[in-house]
Amino acid sequence: MRLDARPIAQSAGPAQFVQILADPVGSPYLRRPFSFLRVDRDAGWFEIYYDVIGPGTRRLQEARPGDAFNALGPLGRVFDPPEGHLLLVAGGVGIVPLAFLAWDHPERRLSTTLLMGANTATRLPDLDALLPADLVRHVSTDDGTTGHAGFVTDLIEQHATPTTAVLTCGPHAMMARVAQITAELSLSCYASLENHMACGFGACVGCVVEYRESDREDERYRRVCLDGPVVDAHGIVW
């Protein structure tokens, strides 16, 4: 889905997201957060990509060309990928922010590898449509219908170098496993979290994640929408 919104497109950076009001009349009531898939800063548009799962995404799906939506963004911190080899580990629509990183840093694509997991082949999104053509990718399915048979996390070790940094986005259980494996391999690891959000602004303190260490009691839980969405995967309690 492509939306024309020059101010948002012009300032959007990797890992940031946009809060979209799916229905101006209030059903569903809250905005829905979506990662950027691609932006064209000159043309002034951005694209999102989503799974239809509930009332909000259903309203978006019903949209027809020319419809207007109220969108707020870009929100969250821009993720600046560290130097060196980057391993992107995606599950489901978690591929979206990772794809945007690849789109937005063409110079990094040669030193980037994407691993994508799904239950079964038919649940895989159309990677050719979502990813730059020159991004190396490896696929796994739990049932072996395509690619590696097993979890996508099985592929991490073989595709990592000692200085690889891992960035993951996907289901909670997958990201937790990525964090664990990268810890065992002593790799740095970042996770792009998709906690449930009310405001997306830092105002409600609802979207928090628990940090392993914090100086003060009130900093034990921190806001994903402001501190993240990308966090150090080894710094939080999974």
Place this chain on the structure above:
Amino acid sequence: MRLDARPIAQSAGPAQFVQILADPVGSPYLRRPFSFLRVDRDAGWFEIYYDVIGPGTRRLQEARPGDAFNALGPLGRVFDPPEGHLLLVAGGVGIVPLAFLAWDHPERRLSTTLLMGANTATRLPDLDALLPADLVRHVSTDDGTTGHAGFVTDLIEQHATPTTAVLTCGPHAMMARVAQITAELSLSCYASLENHMACGFGACVGCVVEYRESDREDERYRRVCLDGPVVDAHGIVW
């Protein structure tokens, strides 16, 4: 707006209405009642005509050809017009059920006269589109921009015969005035009420109107959706 709904169209009669769910996801929450404007029992469709005033009618307006709505009907009692001359007195969208009566009883059109009032010419609906061509009509506007200058109720006396029956539908104040004038002229008068409805079924007892006389306390207020929508205008408390 035309809706295909064979079971509803086939059984719809004058003064009946349909309860339409403007939004399946619940905003607005309740159904909205609309009178039939025309039905084609063979083709299996009915038409409604509405003013856009709030969230429900706005959703209907946004509909595009092919969209589906959940509609419940026909509800209410069929109005069987008495013999003799019939005077229809309409204000605003109150014209809809009166137009349907004229559409549905072609044999009565020659003995029927429609009076239509509005604030000003631009507020008048397109009568040629709404009414059968052979229905005699007279228009009034409060500001005299077209037709009689003044209230539509001023026209009643000159268009009534001693045996005329009056049927009115429109704003509360207009109908109350029609009731008063017809009482003075000793004419029978029926009003098609548009009370706020929750269920439209007789279940909530919300849409009531107060009757002047009732045998029992619990019958003082009666349900417009079941007892009406057409009631004896001289039998209720305006």
Place this chain on the structure above:
Amino acid sequence: MDMTVDIGGGLRLRNPVLMASGTFGHGAEYQGLFDFAHIGGVVTKTITRHPRAGNPPPRTAETPSGMLNSIGLTNPGLEGFIAEKLPQLSDLPTARIVSIAGTSSEEFAEMAEALCEHGGFDAIELNISSPNMKDGGMLFGCREDSARDVTRAVKDVADLPVIVKLTPNVTDIVAIANAVEEGGADGVALINTLLGMAIDIESARPILGNVTGGLSGPAVKPVALALTWKVASAVGIPVVGMGGISNATDAIEFMIAGANAIQVGTATFVDPLAGPNTVDGIIDYCQRKEIVRVAQLTGSIALP
């Protein structure tokens, strides 16, 4: 699959879905729309000792995801009900619960006794919680002592199960639930409507003729669910949950929270088949989850 549930005093329902008081007329309005044998039972509009006209219109107002009503217990009174409505009700092929409200414990007991003598129904629901009755209706439900007393007075004379319906408009609904359990209630039902209001800013007038009314519908579901969980965790008698239930998902939430059965109210206005569709959805869920007795859902909440 076993869909039956007990809601107290030996009353066993075919399935856990009842139609809530005041939202289903006396049943007749919905006849022909579906087979009543498909639902667990119906609760009548509340009956009072004498006929009541109810409150002046407007009586309903829409609110975000809900509605306000100030019907005011329009009803034909005890004699009128027995003569005109009860025969029809008795014929329904499902559990029939008669809701009553009185202005004193004595009046409650008098009505319960007369109804039980007449028979032709399965249980009594005591409405001690209507916000639309000026002469004390809700006060019974706001205080432990009066709630206990009115329950006991009815139990002393009634030979049918007695379910007491509670108001959410109190500081401590658990205390009231405990009190009616002490008073001998066979079960509790909750929630009745929340007190609410709406104003038309053009005229500065309240939208309801009665100024305030009762809020119901999906808007109140989170409140109803919290109170159902609290009460179910505290009492030893069956709990009938309601408030904003529109479909099987909602109904199952209440059962997981501790309800033995549920009632569908306002949702019927939006979809007359909300009741039977809820039954079907619960069956689907149980099949998918391989639950053999729907009663296993009750109180199955997994707390953190």
Place this chain on the structure above:
Amino acid sequence: MDMTVDIGGGLRLRNPVLMASGTFGHGAEYQGLFDFAHIGGVVTKTITRHPRAGNPPPRTAETPSGMLNSIGLTNPGLEGFIAEKLPQLSDLPTARIVSIAGTSSEEFAEMAEALCEHGGFDAIELNISSPNMKDGGMLFGCREDSARDVTRAVKDVADLPVIVKLTPNVTDIVAIANAVEEGGADGVALINTLLGMAIDIESARPILGNVTGGLSGPAVKPVALALTWKVASAVGIPVVGMGGISNATDAIEFMIAGANAIQVGTATFVDPLAGPNTVDGIIDYCQRKEIVRVAQLTGSIALP
């Protein structure tokens, strides 16, 4: 047109629109989005004596036309607030109200005294009504005696206006409002959230990490309006109304019902400009209705 309103203790607001506690951070989050001089004032997230981490996530859940939250008063504590947040707050070009909650009257008073000594803000809001504080936060607001005592304890030491924020989760909110007025409150604010809950039927787990939470948003507006009307009709001090206000129409309803000012809460999450847009809408309405002082709206309800 005169948009100023008094909300007690001599505090005069530029206009009747405040941003509600807990929905506006400490103001900084919204800086840059609009000019704070455009709104009547801001109320901080509630501060406690000691830093609090808050409740385990998930902390929010969407509900029909509303949301549940179980944030649990995450805050840096009194010292942390004074050192880190108060300086920024003090710079805001609008009325600044600090919300506090304690576990005893003494703690409330201690905090109020320390804050007043420090200065840099305009009034104190006593949160005796949070459903998300296990150690007694809400209990103060549920009983007349404790509500009166805590108010008096704070008034004895505070030299700034004290507004007491009430919970709707009580049988008789008017009695509580009268009690805090007796305790010396300069004004009352209402409502805080309604107790609510949501369950995920697939896992049978509560959606909120803390099981229950507070319901807010348009869903609660009818309840909030009814209680605002009841309280405003009963007390002699200014009333700040809130609960589900999303726009000027909602705000005007509360003022007609008797509120001197209003707060915009959850609506800010959906539309960060809900506050300033509400101000503009009230101005438009007053112009259209030829109302020269917005304060004339307060209590202008036309009862039948």
